Amino acid sequence: MFKKISERKIYSRLIMAVLITMLLAGSVLASGHVQSDNPKYVFFLIGDGMASSQATLAEYYNQFENLEEPNHSYEEHGESFIDMTTEEHSDRLMMHRLDFAGSTRTAGSFTLVPGSAQTATSLATGIKTDRNTISLDVNDNPVKSVLMAAKEKGMATGLVSTARITHATPAAFASNVPDRGMENEIAAQYLENKIDYLAGGGARHFLASSNENSKRKDDRNLFEEFANEGYEVFESSADTAAFRDYMPMAGDRVLYTPTMSHVSYEIDRVNKLVPSIAEMTQKGIDLLSQDDDGFFMMVEGGRIDHAAHDNDVAATIHDTLAFDDAVKTAYKFYLEHPNETLIIVAGDHETGGLGLNSCEGMEYDYFMDLGPIRDIKVSIEEGFEYTGDRAQVYTDLKEDFGIEKLNDREKEMLENAMDLQDAEGSGANVMDFGGYWPQASWISPVQSTIAHITSKRSEIGWTSSAHTGQIIPIRSHGAGAARYNDSMDNTDVANITAELLDVELN
Ligand SMILES: [Zn+2]
Incomplete structure (x- = not known):
């Protein structure tokens, strides 16, 4: 059966359409310009x-x-x-x-x-x-x-x-x-x-x-x-x-x-x-x-x-x-x-x-210390190289990385890395001496060890190379x-x- 739309319905729809048009025009006028969504x-x-x-x-x-x-x-x-x-x-x-x-x-x-x-x-x-x-x-x-x-x-x-x-x-x-x-x-x-x-x-x-x-x-x-x-x-x-x-x-x-x-x-x-x-x-x-x-x-x-x-x-x-x-x-x-x-x-x-805090084991600290990073003057990959001269490494640590003295654990890490690199060359990996941290394939064990010493001093941790x-x-x-x-x-x-x-x- 044919259903006739009432005149009243047509009338109300017309009013709605006029209102919507006015609203749209009004918003454009109010803003003064149209913020384009099509960037140039x-x-x-x-x-x-x-x-x-x-x-x-x-x-x-x-x-x-x-x-x-x-x-x-x-x-x-x-x-x-x-x-x-x-x-x-x-x-x-x-x-x-x-x-x-x-x-x-x-x-x-x-x-x-x-x-x-x-x-x-x-x-x-x-x-x-x-x-x-x-x-x-x-x-x-x-x-x-x-x-x-x-x-x-x-x-x-x-x-x-x-x-x-x-x-x-x-x-x-x-x-x-x-x-x-x-x-x-x-x-x-x-x-x-x-x-x-x-x-x-x-x-x-x-x-x-x-x-x-x-x-x-x-x-x-x-x-x-x-x-x-x-x-x-x-x-x-x-x-x-x-x-x-x-x-x-x-x-x-x-x-x-x-x-x-x-x-x-x-x-x-x-x-x-x-x-x-x-x-x-x-x-x-x-x-x-x-x-x-x-x-x-x-x-x-x-x-x-x-x-x-x-x-x-x-x-x-x-x-x-x-x-x-x-x-x-x-x-x-x-x-x-x-x-x-x-x-x-x-x-x-x-x-x-990259982890912003790297407390380990039984530690339960909530902090980072950004201070030590201020004293670093070079990148580890391009600004530092171990050539077999151990004394030079300690000088570089002082002058380029702001590290005056290593603690016992850091010293053991670094000496192990230098032993490894002396024996197996710069392509060796710190895991070969039991180092537990990630090392990118294109940096040396000594470079990687310094990266982790400097990061740890700021309580910055890394889970991956x-x-x-x-x-x-x-x-x-x-x-x-x-x-x-x-x-x-x-x-x-x-x-x-x-x-x-x-x-x-x-
Ligand atoms: Zn990428």
Whole structure:
């Protein structure tokens, strides 16, 4: 039977429709402008190996450093050396002052504890893949990254890293290879893909094989090829002054590789002729922001991960703080373009199983002592080496690590490590003498032992020399940033970003 809608119902629906329209129009008028959800400028900053523990430790250390009278003494002051009762912490990390915070699951295709190629592929392309794969799916089909999709849309693109620029994280945004070790191919694909701005370590993958430092297997000189394609090329630290003086013009393309391999750890870099990650980010802004279609720039704090693999507490902190300076650089740009800029600050996975307090056995303490970290002047991997001269080790401990005297237990650990290294070389592992702590494969038993002595003095613990599988935070700010305020998978980050940019990934 035909059911007649009453006139009264039609009338009330009409009124509702008019009211809704008025409400929508009113909210637009009231705000004066529409906060766009479609960003024109995108910063995708990734702290490699950075989870909440790395960022928390760096923030506490930063606050501790900024105290007028920092006090080292745990005996006197215990854990009370940062006043947490005040509302304002202007010395909080920039990443912790952004508007939105969410979380990302990091597991890979068939692994709970992921690799960097895997997580970078997920963050860049929105799919899960195998541990060492760069932007190919599990059936080896290439997948498009959000950076490449942004490029097809006309946006300018940039990659910055403190690791080699051909390392896994940047690679996933602008290349497709079955193994992350194919860094020569990755470098060549950057040229094919015409990435507008490339700044980071890894000159060895661009040099012709005739150069003794080259890692290339062919005779291609990529520096020459980039230059022939119109790139401004700055190929070594000797070009750093020229890089700094260079004023980018609209449409320029730039390749800058100040180091053969990774850029030095921040704690060591400050004495060298290599710009900081923030400075490399700023130069990228100077160039890419001249494009009328906007830009997509990925910035990686690549060595937080390496420092955490080494279980090197000071190097981890300083690289995290340097990464946060790059976040600040992005934020300054946001302040000039608040309605059009999106900042995403992610980690890819946790490294080291970093624990903020490492009491053992029958101890029952609740504290960290950040004081001893202030006295560390070098990274353990690059700034310290055991050459067989034991007296020198004790001098280095004093001068570079601020350790005047070892206690009996520390001394036994160190002497055991030196015995082992004398007998079996730097490739030996501390487990060979019963050392119970993790040791990264590329550092020596003595280096690893110093890493654990210095960490333990601050009550910092490490459960691993590799990655761990925890869920990690993501922060965001600006146009579309609210979309990341969620409990997500790392693949969601790429997919949401693609939606905001109105581009298709695959
Ligand atoms: Zn990683």
